[in-house]
Amino acid sequence: MKINIMTKITASFVLVVVVFGAATIYVSHRSTEREKNNTVKLYEERGLAIAKALDSSIVADQGLTLIAQGMIDKAQANGIGITEFSVLAQAPEGQSPTGYWTIASNNQASIHSAGDAAQLDVIKSNAYSVHFSEQNGARIIDVTYPLHNVAGKPIALAVLRMDMSAVDKLAVSSSTYLVTIIMIVVASAVAILISYTITRPLRKLTAVTDQLAAGNINVTMPEIRSRDEIYDLNESLKGVLAAVQFLTDEVESTQRKAGAA
């Protein structure tokens, strides 16, 4: 299959640009994924830092509600993506529900509601838990952190839920795609222009050499202005053609003389 030079040059240019564009988008994706992971880590660290700060503020069982509520209000006021912040502690004897209930919360409606089994497990194991999940299509992080008295005994539980929808908003910007597409279109146009500039004199030259190959030596070599290899080739061919024409003239002249004699 014959593929002309213009097609080859244009295809090479476009191929390079497409590969470059694809690499740009791939790198952007990788960088966005890294940024997402870092942001998730940041949320986790932030949640744990708040819970730790609350843990270190507690001295005794007394006054826990006041300290917790103060901390919750302060965290809420900072507007750091906290959607739920509650502190659970052992309900006083004779109160219902028995066991752990909410003593402070950013949601006043949940005050005195019972803790769930998973939360109570954290108290029992005395180890914090971080759990990622989705709620209504938005990513959330739940940090459950045991709070201790000065003796190191777990006496309460901080439960934080943070909205991580900001993470999902991190994506390769549409401008990256747009710039890549524009780059491909512009490069393709430049490629066509460059290949046309290169192949135009070549086509002129080919037209003449085709005539020569067909046996017609009375051809006029084209004038090629570009000072490059094609110009050199054209000049060399001019010389060879002049020599062939000279020899033809000589042979014809000799034949004429021989015929006359």
Place this chain on the structure above:
Amino acid sequence: MGAKLTSYFDQAKAKGGLGAQIKLAMLTKMAASAAAATEDTPQNIKIFEDAMKQL
């Protein structure tokens, strides 16, 4: 027209025979018949003078 240019082919023949004439045609990119049909301009004469030096 081209009388002076044509004379260079005679000079080339005297200098190196047919081979020199062929080389002159290649260097000037002009056969004797083409030289005869070309003006004896200073530019063309210079081309032939330069070519003659290379024979």
